[in-house]
Amino acid sequence: MIKPRTLNGFRDYLPSVMIPRERLMETARGVFRSFGFAPIDTPTLEYLEILTGKGSDETDRQIYRFEDNGGRAVGMRFDLTVPLARFAAQHINELGTPFKRYHIAPVWRGERPQAGRYREFIQCDFDTIGTTGVMADIETVAVIDRLLSQIGFERFTISINNRGVLTELLRHLEMENKTVELLRALDKLAKIGRDRVAAEMCDTAGVTAAQADKVLALAELNGDAESIFQRLPDLVGPGEAGQAAIERLKDVYQGALAAGVPAERIKIDVSIARGLDYYTGMIFETTLDDLPKIGSVCSGGRYDNLAGLYTKQHLPGIGASLGLDRLLAAMETLDLLGDAKTPADVFIAYFDADRRDDYLTLSAALRDRGISNEIYPEPKKLGAQLKYADGRGFKIAIVAGANEWSEDRVQVKTLASKQTQDVNYRHDQSDDLVQALKQILAGEV
């Protein structure tokens, strides 16, 4: 006998977790589609050279790689960005631009497993490729707002910045040759705090404590958007690039408001640096106000050229990644997940063995009217069946025995409140029952 077990760093998804996970993905797909983002999919396995093309040594080490039966060096994708770049290089002439795509799929990284982190996890990315228009930047913010709202969050903050603002700020302070080190330190501000960031700046960028202080003062520029936009031009200095970056940031902010994103959800945060060598324009992060410590749940930015490794065609774009697994964990913490182990609402007890076909007809009638339901597969004792229904998380149980069937009625039991009512039902007359069930499911009784 073989011991049934999963590999270290991998996990099974039981219904109680998989049901909300599917719901999350469906919500995301619905939002993406409502903005005209189209789905794509790419192979799990790619030529290894495609995957390692631009990766860091760190990423390279994490790739699951092997030689296939044909002797090819292959790897399992470790993100959805590299496959998108390869995909775009290969198909963009057929696809045309602007090209808006979403991609929800698993990726694999052979990293040391940590609490809550797995070697296989879902990524959920959306990108707009082939345009530098600010409309795409604005829309990205609007998508994030709608994603989180529809998933069920109300209190969250989309922090936006523009790489140009940050770069020109540093130039104005005559620290542009320290940009990489300063930004790398700055990026940790939320995580490790002001003092340790200042120390790191002095350490790695070789700036004085006073200079570090100036950078941090800028990064901590606070207040509402209007006051920040008033102070920024002077801080950034008179250069054209800096002023253009500020204008662009302002455009994104105003556009997002016009698109219906509440002002209190957008924060202008010039301390965000992200992806030092990749992003070139707008950059953004999203945090849950009630759980700031879990970090950003949706991040990304604008890049100049997506697929330079695979094509000479210049493909600017903007993209974001929604942290599905992190969101799921957050929802669990905030008690936003149900605990149902079934996707169906109504349980039908199979009580009277002679009436098998009647239960089947009842089940089909409810399903036709949009009420999901399950019949117990065996005419066991009612107590055992109701225990099963309760354990699975059904909201309602329908019980009908010889008496009920002969009197054209069924018993409707609301499992949470343990209330029971008699409702008229005949195979050719199910309106009363459908109405009663819908009322209970809507929480009206």
Place this chain on the structure above:
Amino acid sequence: MIKPRTLNGFRDYLPSVMIPRERLMETARGVFRSFGFAPIDTPTLEYLEILTGKGSDETDRQIYRFEDNGGRAVGMRFDLTVPLARFAAQHINELGTPFKRYHIAPVWRGERPQAGRYREFIQCDFDTIGTTGVMADIETVAVIDRLLSQIGFERFTISINNRGVLTELLRHLEMENKTVELLRALDKLAKIGRDRVAAEMCDTAGVTAAQADKVLALAELNGDAESIFQRLPDLVGPGEAGQAAIERLKDVYQGALAAGVPAERIKIDVSIARGLDYYTGMIFETTLDDLPKIGSVCSGGRYDNLAGLYTKQHLPGIGASLGLDRLLAAMETLDLLGDAKTPADVFIAYFDADRRDDYLTLSAALRDRGISNEIYPEPKKLGAQLKYADGRGFKIAIVAGANEWSEDRVQVKTLASKQTQDVNYRHDQSDDLVQALKQILAGEV
């Protein structure tokens, strides 16, 4: 520069294929849930010994296998049945029975790629575990009927049989010791025809031509269900096992009718043999009446013990597999797929650069009312924008320039018919526009 390409036997899914593929999966999920099947997921990678545990040599050869960084022999799953068996053995005490699950996920087989067959493809399985009740058999037929109907097929046939009927038939003919060879030949009846099956029977089972003829006559037993059920008892002979199998088959047939499956979609077909050593009770296949040659699009059966390799716990069940890729190909052949390259309905031209925020507010208002839409990201010439909209497959384009905005109206262009109408619209008054759009989308104008 690295040449962008996919591995042999793998493919990219562009939006025009991915949109209907997602729709298909969503329909399947909806149907499964409406019967109370719950989703699960399992890791892509499993210990190799888990995967090879019961596989045939043929399957073993096809597994993508390698040694991971920890030196473990691992493999990528080649179906969803082995992972389900492992999963059930590991979790069944927590899950309880009956356990109804669906699982829609990719699997990998390193077989020689053929036209229309890939090394990575989606499987879509549903199973009811832990019950021998006929209710589960009936429900399986009802699920298949609803799956194919909701996907958009009207003309299809679910052929059902019971392994007991077939086995007892052969015993009655005193050919039970030839069962394996005879069934293996019989299984090819639809594919290679009567004559070649008869020849194979003589060849491999060593029966006479007359005996082969008898088996084939039984297998070709034809007519409506009632007449078949009348003739079966005599043919199968007086043994208890045979009569019980016939009764069970009759129960499934009658139950399916009660569950609303149209009689003309169910065929009693005692020639179906499938999975010689695995299935033990009901077995079934589903063919599209308009495309019989593509073979079964949904098959499966009842098994006695799912997970004997991994647990001593006895787990009977019944399951089926929906051939998603085959269905997609069929839908393409039958012209049941649209050719849209966008999931959104309405295109909003970005025409007047000064009105950027107005387009954004319009877009959000329509989205709030359930109308998916996309704004062109740059204020390009209208002709280029409309060409883009047409190429993507949008149904409607909304055009508004300085005149329209100042007069509180927009132009609504139906792209297929090239009709244009003026419709009143203000940000605080979008009812007229929403109604006009919904009418066009519903095909009412």
